[in-house]
Amino acid sequence: MIEQRLDAESVKKELIAKYPDKVGKKRGNQMQVNHVAEDGTVPMVLANSRTTPGIITQRGCTYAGCKGVVLGPTRDIVNITHGPIGCGFYSWLTRRNMTDAGEDGENYMMYSFSTDLKEENIVFGGEKKLEAAIQEAYDLFHPKAISIFSTCPVGLIGDDVHAVARRMKEKLGINVFGFSCEGYKGVSQSAGHHIANNQLFKHIVGLDDEVRGQKKFRVNLLGEYNIGGDAWVIEDLLKRCGFELVATFSGNSTYGQFANSQTADLNMVMCHRSINYVAEMMEKKYGIPWIKVNFVGAGATAKSLRKMAAYFEDAELVARTEQVIAEEMVKVEAARERHSARCKGKTAMLFVGGSRAHHYQELFTELGMKVLAAGYEFAHRDDYEGRRVLPTIKIDADSRNIEEIHVEKDVEKYREHLAARKAELEAKGYTFSDYEGMMPEMDQDSLVIDDISSYETEKIIEIWKPDVFCAGVKEKYVIQKMGVACKQLHNYDAGGPYNGFSGAINFYKDIDMRVNSPVWHLVKAPWSAVETTEPALA
Amino acid sequence: MTLLRHTPKGEVQPREALVVNPAKTCQPIGAMYAALGIHGCLPHSHGSQGCCSYHRSTLTRHYKDPVMASTSSFTEGSAVFGGQANLLASLQTIFSVYDPKIVAIHTTCLSETIGDDVPQITKKAIDEGKVPEGKIVFHANTPSYTGTHVTGYANMVEGIVKYLVKKTGETTEKAVVIPGWVEPSDMREIKRLVSAMGIDYVMFPDTDGVFDAPMTGKHVFYPKGGAKVEDIATAGDAKVSFALGAVATKLASETLASKHGVQGQLLDLPIGLAATDRFVDAMRTAYGASVPESLEDERGKLVDMITDMEQYLWGKKVAIFGDPDQLIALTEFLQTLGMQVRHVVTGTEGNYIQQRLSEINPDANVKVGGDMFLLHQWMKNEPVDLLIGNTYGKYMARDEDVPFLRFGFPILDRQGHQHFPTVGYTGGIYLLEKILGLLMDRIDRDVEEKRMELQM
Numbered sequence: 001m002i003e004q005r006l007d008a009e010s011v012k013k014e015l016i017a018k019y020p021d022k023v024g025k026k027r028g029n030q031m032q033v034n035h036v037a038e039d040g041t042v043p044m045v046l047a048n049s050r051t052t053p054g055i056i057t058q059r060g061c062t063y064a065g066c067k068g069v070v071l072g073p074t075r076d077i078v079n080i081t082h083g084p085i086g087c088g089f090y091s092w093l094t095r096r097n098m099t100d101a102g103e104d105g106e107n108y109m110m111y112s113f114s115t116d117l118k119e120e121n122i123v124f125g126g127e128k129k130l131e132a133a134i135q136e137a138y139d140l141f142h143p144k145a146i147s148i149f150s151t152c153p154v155g156l157i158g159d160d161v162h163a164v165a166r167r168m169k170e171k172l173g174i175n176v177f178g179f180s181c182e183g184y185k186g187v188s189q190s191a192g193h194h195i196a197n198n199q200l201f202k203h204i205v206g207l208d209d210e211v212r213g214q215k216k217f218r219v220n221l222l223g224e225y226n227i228g229g230d231a232w233v234i235e236d237l238l239k240r241c242g243f244e245l246v247a248t249f250s251g252n253s254t255y256g257q258f259a260n261s262q263t264a265d266l267n268m269v270m271c272h273r274s275i276n277y278v279a280e281m282m283e284k285k286y287g288i289p290w291i292k293v294n295f296v297g298a299g300a301t302a303k304s305l306r307k308m309a310a311y312f313e314d315a316e317l318v319a320r321t322e323q324v325i326a327e328e329m330v331k332v333e334a335a336r337e338r339h340s341a342r343c344k345g346k347t348a349m350l351f352v353g354g355s356r357a358h359h360y361q362e363l364f365t366e367l368g369m370k371v372l373a374a375g376y377e378f379a380h381r382d383d384y385e386g387r388r389v390l391p392t393i394k395i396d397a398d399s400r401n402i403e404e405i406h407v408e409k410d411v412e413k414y415r416e417h418l419a420a421r422k423a424e425l426e427a428k429g430y431t432f433s434d435y436e437g438m439m440p441e442m443d444q445d446s447l448v449i450d451d452i453s454s455y456e457t458e459k460i461i462e463i464w465k466p467d468v469f470c471a472g473v474k475e476k477y478v479i480q481k482m483g484v485a486c487k488q489l490h491n492y493d494a495g496g497p498y499n500g501f502s503g504a505i506n507f508y509k510d511i512d513m514r515v516n517s518p519v520w521h522l523v524k525a526p527w528s529a530v531e532t533t534e535p536a537l538a
Numbered sequence: 539m540t541l542l543r544h545t546p547k548g549e550v551q552p553r554e555a556l557v558v559n560p561a562k563t564c565q566p567i568g569a570m571y572a573a574l575g576i577h578g579c580l581p582h583s584h585g586s587q588g589c590c591s592y593h594r595s596t597l598t599r600h601y602k603d604p605v606m607a608s609t610s611s612f613t614e615g616s617a618v619f620g621g622q623a624n625l626l627a628s629l630q631t632i633f634s635v636y637d638p639k640i641v642a643i644h645t646t647c648l649s650e651t652i653g654d655d656v657p658q659i660t661k662k663a664i665d666e667g668k669v670p671e672g673k674i675v676f677h678a679n680t681p682s683y684t685g686t687h688v689t690g691y692a693n694m695v696e697g698i699v700k701y702l703v704k705k706t707g708e709t710t711e712k713a714v715v716i717p718g719w720v721e722p723s724d725m726r727e728i729k730r731l732v733s734a735m736g737i738d739y740v741m742f743p744d745t746d747g748v749f750d751a752p753m754t755g756k757h758v759f760y761p762k763g764g765a766k767v768e769d770i771a772t773a774g775d776a777k778v779s780f781a782l783g784a785v786a787t788k789l790a791s792e793t794l795a796s797k798h799g800v801q802g803q804l805l806d807l808p809i810g811l812a813a814t815d816r817f818v819d820a821m822r823t824a825y826g827a828s829v830p831e832s833l834e835d836e837r838g839k840l841v842d843m844i845t846d847m848e849q850y851l852w853g854k855k856v857a858i859f860g861d862p863d864q865l866i867a868l869t870e871f872l873q874t875l876g877m878q879v880r881h882v883v884t885g886t887e888g889n890y891i892q893q894r895l896s897e898i899n900p901d902a903n904v905k906v907g908g909d910m911f912l913l914h915q916w917m918k919n920e921p922v923d924l925l926i927g928n929t930y931g932k933y934m935a936r937d938e939d940v941p942f943l944r945f946g947f948p949i950l951d952r953q954g955h956q957h958f959p960t961v962g963y964t965g966g967i968y969l970l971e972k973i974l975g976l977l978m979d980r981i982d983r984d985v986e987e988k989r990m991e992l993q994m
Contacts, residue, residue, distance in 0.1 A: 020634050051587055051611040054628030055635070059611075061588020084647045084682035085557065085885075086564025090592035092930070094599075103539055110541050110933050111911075116557040119684050122651055132555035140551065140558075141544050152586055152648035153683065156617060183586035184617040184648060401614055454606065455635050458757060474594045478604045483755035523755045 005372075008033040008447045011463055015449075015456045023052050030450040031375075034442045040386075042439035047450045048380040050187050050398065056454035058351070058377045058472060061183035063087055065192025065378070067149040069274055070200070071179075073097035073225050073250045076106040078143045080113040082130050082161060083151025087183070088114030096491050097225045099252050100232075106143065113137060117153065126159050134168045134176060145204075145255050148178035155182040175255075177203040188378035188451075190273065190354065191402045197277035198405050200249070200258060205282065206413070207259035214244035217312050220264040222279055222290070223271030223355070226251025228496025233503050234295050241305060241321040249275055262286045265418060266311055268293040268304070272435045273354030273379050283433070284407040287415040289422040292435045297362025298332040298504040310430065311421075328501035336366055339508035344368035346467035346515050349460065351452045351475075352489040354379040358438035360470060360489060363498070363507045372464050374442065375449035377472075384448060386437035454478065467515045483523045485514040541933045545911060547918040558911035559930065561859045562885025564682035565690030567593040568719060569644035570607055572694035575725075575743020576702075577764030578639030580632060581607040584625055584656060585646025589682075600948040601722075601749040601956055606759060608632055612648055621649050625659045629675065630668045636759065640767055643677040644694060650681035674767065676701035686886045687947075688786050688861050691719045696789040698742055702767060705774030705798045712776040713821070714800060715741040716790050718783025718807050718863045719947070720961060722746045722763070727959035728782065728808070734833050735821045740769045740776065750956040774798035778824050782817065783807040783863030785891060807863045808961045809969075810871025811840055836963035843970055844875060850977050850994075852876040855922040859883040859913050859931065860946035862891040862906075868926070868945070870898050871966065875973075877924075881916040883908040910934065924976065941976035945969075 006014075012031050016024040029046035036042055051057045060068075063081075068091045071079055081088030092112035101107035115133045117126050134146055146168070148161045161178035169176040181195045211218075219238070224231050231251035238245050246264040247257035267279045267290035279290035291311070293304035302325045309321040348364045348371050350357040357374045364371055381389050422432055439448055449456065457475060461482055469479045472490045479486040487493065487510070495510050497503045542559075566583055570593045573581035583590035590609035597605040608631075610616070610624040625643070632641060643656055656677040663669050678697035680690040695716060717728055726746040732739045747763020773779070773794065779802045781791035791802035803824065808817040815837070822829055844851075854877045858865060862884045869879045879899045884891065887907035895904045903916050910927075914934045917925070925935045928946040935942035944952050945960070959965040978994055985991070 018635055020630055023631055023634075050613055052627070052631060053611045053624040054582070054608045054631035056606065056608050057587060057611065058591075059587055060591040061586045064588050064591070080556070084564055085560050085562060085686070086566070086589070086592065086647075086682050088557075089560050089563040090596060092559075094595070104543065107543060111544070112557075112559055114557045114560060115555060116560070117683050119681070122647075122683050129555045136551075136553050136556040140546070140553075140556075152612075152617070152646070153651045156648070156651045182617075183588040184612045184614055187613065188587075397615065398613055453635075472595075473598050474591070474605070477598065477602060478606075478757050481604060481751065481753060481755075481757040483753070523753055 006463055008445050011447060011460065014463060015459050018455070023055070026052065027453075032448050034439050034446045034448050035444055036440050040440050042385050042437070045381060045384045045439075045448055045450055047376070047384055048187060048190060048378070048399065049396070051451060052453075057451055058474060059188045059451060061189065062181045062185040062192035062195065063149060063151055063183045064091065065189030065274070066179050066181035066196040067091050067192070068095060069189060069225065070193055070196035070250060071147065071149075073099060073109070074253055074255065075099040075101050075109045076143065076255050077145045077147050078108050078113060078137050078141060079147050079149065080115065080133055080137060081149045081151060082115045082126065082154050082159070083117050084153065085114055085116045087151045088112050095225070096227045097251055098229050098232075099226065108141070108143070122153055122157055125157055126154065127164050130159065130161065130164050131168060134164070134172075138172050138174070143174065145175040147176070150178065150180050150182050152183045155180065155184070175203060186402055187398050190378040190380065191399075193274040194277055194402050197275060197281070198403055201278055201281045202405065204255065204258040205278070206262045206285075206410075208256065209263065209413070210260070211263050212260070216244070217242055217314070217317055218244045218246050218264045219266045219268055219308065220246050220261050221248045222267055222269045223275035224248055224251045224295075225271075227490070228492045228498070230497045230499040230503065233497045233500040237301070237305065237324065237500050240324050241309065242317050243308065249278060262288065262413060264288060266291065266308065268308065269435075270295065271355040273376075273383050281405070281407045285410045286413055287419045289418060289432045291432055294359050294362065295499045296359035296503075297366055298329065298336070298501050299366065300359070300362045301500050301504070302329065311425065332501050332504055335505040335508050339512045340366070340368045342512050342516050345370070347372050347464070348468045348470065349464070349466045350374040350470040350489065351377070351449065351457070352471055353377055354383055356489045357470070358383070358441070361438075361441065363504060363511070366504065367508055367511060369467070371442065371446060372466055373447040373449060373460060374438065375452050377451060379450070382435065382437060384437050384439050384450070386440060387433070387435045458482065468511060483520060485517070485520065487511065487514050540937045542914060542937055545914045545918070547915070550912065550915050557909050559914075560885050560909050561883050561913070562686035564647070564687060565680035565685055565693065566644050566646050566682060567596060568687040568690030568692070569642070569678055569680045569694035571597060571719065571745070572691045572698070572743045573642035573644070574605070574748050575745040575764055576640060576642065576698065576770070577766045578760045579764065580636055580638035580641050582628060582632065582641050582643045583607060583609045583646060584621060584643050584654065585610060585612055585648040587611040589646045596948055597749070599950045602953065603749045603751055603956070604757065605749070608636070610649075617648060617652060620652055621654045622659050622662070625654070625656070626663050626666070626668060629663045633668070633670050633673060638673070638760065640674040640676070642694065642697070643675065644680045644690065645677070646680070647682035650679065650683075674702070688719060688863070688886050692786050692789045695743060695787060696793050698770060699773070699790045699793045699797070702770045703773045703794065703798060704771040708775055709777060710772070710775045711738060712772065713737050713739040713824070714773045714776045714779035714794065715739050716779060716781040716787045717741065717743070718786035719861065720807065721955050721959065722748060722750045723955065723957050723959040724961040724965065727962045727965055731808070731818065731833070731962050732821065734830055735818070735825070735827050736830070737821055737825055737827065740773050741765060742770050742773070774800065776800050778803060780805060780817070780820060785862045785886065785888065806870075807867040809864065809867035810966050811837070811844075811874050811963070812870055813867040814962050814966065833963070840963045840966045840970070843967055847970075847974055848876055850974060853878060854924060854977065855880045856924045856926060857881040857913060857917050857922040858925070859910060859927040862886050862888070862895070864946055866891075866894045866898065869895065871969070873898065875970070880920060880922055881913055883910065883913040885909060924973065941980050943972055943976055
């Protein structure tokens with residue numbers, strides 16, 4: 001049975017009809033029917049703007065973006081949450097970023113550290129307690145670095161975590177630094193990413209200039225958090241192709257990698273939203289160019305590897321990369337054929353993150369599925385419309401308060417030859433510092449919704465009945481209660497890795513399971529459509 | 539390869555400022571859980587949106603079921619100028635879009651630090667027509683920097699009494715049952731016990747049918763479970779209240795007594811034989827009722843199982859962490875089983891807790907206001923045969939190669955707690971079966987081949 005789908009413009013009207021006028025107007029600006037013009041431009045989506053109070057949002061806070069997302073996967077820094085106990089508790093092991101510290105390497109990821117602020121600290125200040133906590137952490141663990149994450153009340157009571165960090169750094173002789181990532185800052189996790197980027201750059205990047213390992217083809221991977229082992233897949237691929245991975249920000253990372261990351265020749269940005277700031281700052285200070293890559297989807301992985309190899313203009317590297325791609329694609333093709341036969345023509349929606357809603361569309365396309373609607377939880381306009389709109393993004397009251405650090409060229413460490421290579425390659429049509437955004441790659445007349453609400457989630461499922469809806473844990477069971485499969489794209493429902501070629505195969509398999517599981521046909525009891533009145537056995 | 543590889547054995551260095559691996563979380567999540575035990579209620583978190591997101595995520599992971607709640611989504615501006623505008627806007631949006639019967643607002647460390655006056659803002663919302671006729675908005679103060687998640691539960695339950703309970707003056711034979719923070723399955727079992735005693739009752743909060751909703755192809759935004767507002771209102775005319783678990787319910791029980799004159803009986807959570815006996819006996823005495831044969835049978839079955847299996851339990855050492863009401867009742871049960879409770883840690887502080895836990899476990903290491911790092915150090919210094927606690931315990935259990943019973947909140951990696959109760963005699967049988975399974979699986983795993991036994 002083929003039902004005529006309601007058009008996107010009418011769906012949009014339905015989604016906002018119930019809202020109070022002001023809310024409806026704003027939500028209307030945060031939703032657009034996609035239209036890609038011939039020059040590649042797309043409609044403007046209101047993004048990175050305040051959440052409507054009471055609307056039931058997917059979003060979290062700045063602390064979550066800083067401590068949870070960017071610094072969460074760091075295993076050898078003692079990350080202390082400065083605040084009441086909750087924030088440290090909820091961000092304890094709740095993202096699936098895995099790490100491999102080996103048999104006896106430093107690994108604090110299974111620990112939660114907090115200053116556990118009490119009422120008297122709120123009244124009289126918490127700096128003394130913070131200082132004591134850092135001392136106790138040092139005495140117990142002797143780590144190479146300790147960091148401090150500010151929660152909401154810290155900013156209000158005026159604790160100067162940076163001054164405490166400076167004092168303790170001097171006293172202990174290890175690196176101690178703080179993040180002013182109070183939850184109320186910004187409008188979502190996004191502000192926390194920015195704050196995390198700034199401090200990583202200020203306090204760690206550049207501390208160690210020794211070039212270790214392979215001298216050529218040195219790269220950093222930015223914005224990959226090793227959920228379900230994703231980073232390990234890429235580490236393996238890069239090694240086989242012949243690249244030297246200096247640092248990953250921050251999946252399966254170490255403090256030492258960050259400190260040494262300026263020795264790389266190229267930065268690859270995976271999650272544009274959460275990490276582009278570090279890429280930009282490293283280019284300004286050290287001359288390292290950056291390119292956007294995507295390792296979600298077999299096609300996207302091949303494309304990204306080729307682009308990396310092309311940057312170094314080395315015949316052997318290119319040949320090895322092609323060989324790896326060819327070997328992997330044989331396996332991918334077999335799996336793709338098997339699963340796409342069962343998934344083809346089915347429909348999906350993706351509402352998640354600041355990159356994933358874009359990246360994962362690749363995999364659905366490879367399965368022959370159609371993406372009806374998508375949107376991000378905490379992205380900015382450039383993640384929707386591409387970096388071309390950056391100059392037109394207005395700075396508002398919420399983003400103005402997030403520090404933009406001023407970075408200058410480091411005369412000693414700036415690598416002129418990398419800048420020269422960039423210029424040369426650009427002349428040949430190679431693109432740097434470029435992200436096209438999600439919308440240019442989406443179908444005409446698909447619906448793009450920023451910061452989708454719980455109400456809109458239910459409504460759009462009701463109207464368009466997708467076969468699978470990708471979201472996070474808070475949405476998961478609402479969607480499934482509606483009889484629709486939900487694939488979590490934050491924690492992968494315990495699945496993954498989904499990166500690279502082997503990851504693509506994992507994803508095909510998992511989506512096949514989601515959309516073809518017999519259980520969806522068992523939601524209604526066999527007798528639900530039958531009206532029995534007479535007992536069969538009299 | 540050890541997981542918690544930086545936890546040292548040997549002398550325990552005292553800590554005064556740093557909490558490592560907390561055995562507690564903050565107030566608002568308890569308030570959210572309690573509020574969801576009211577039918578048709580939308581909990582609202584007045585603070586930054588991250589709080590609401592964290593609480594919903596944690597409860598969702600614990601139950602694998604929808605957890606609906608809204609937030610005031612504070613910005614830096616609200617943190618400076620107050621959250622009134624955000625709360626007013628929230629209420630307007632909530633009632634136009636989600637149409638709850640009742641909204642339960644709880645505060646956060648942010649709104650408490652800036653001193654937002656929630657009742658005043660609510661009044662303003664009502665005056666401005668942002669709360670439709672017949673709808674209820676009430677609140678509880680739950681500053682995250684005092685107490686723990688259990689305190690938040692206690693404060694919200696007290697809020698229910700303050701705002702929703704009415705008195706007509708005509709006393710009824712009804713009992714009020716105020717359960718501590720237990721699972722939906724436990725709430726269901728408690729109701730069954732009271733019914734079995736032939737007592738008419740009103741129970742709140744009641745999360746039975748809220749976090750264990752069936753799959754029907756439709757998301758029922760306000761699930762069919764939950765205490766109904768009109769039923770809660772009748773509690774002021776009740777004859778007696780049974781508050782189960784003093785830390786979580788004492789406030790509500792006392793407020794019900796002082797405000798409406800309902801005589802309160804403060805009991806332990808009915809976990810294990812003796813605590814369930816005390817609950818049943820309290821009901822029997824208050825109502826002059828006789829204990830039905832069905833309950834006597836259930837009790838007998840629990841005692842029977844203990845006597846049948848005591849050789850596997852006697853003298854076994856246990857370490858346990860979690861919430862105080864649970865620890866008080868459960869450690870008593872473990873003593874009943876002949877087990878030795880060696881280490882007890884709760885993150886929730888209080889003299890009452892210290893006193894009860896030390897009384898029940900006189901020879902054990904007891905830390906009230908402690909953390910799991912300390913517990914782990916104790917376990918390294920004096921190993922145990924069984925660890926009991928929430929999911930975070932699994933890292934210690936694996937490192938120390940100790941059988942691990944998941945019990946308490948949160949359980950993020952197993953199912954069953956929403957369906958199978960641990961309160962009452964039947965719950966005791968279930969708990970005992972779980973403990974025996976763990977200990978006996980361990981014997982089957984570790985025993986020398988020549989000593990392998992078929993029957994146990």
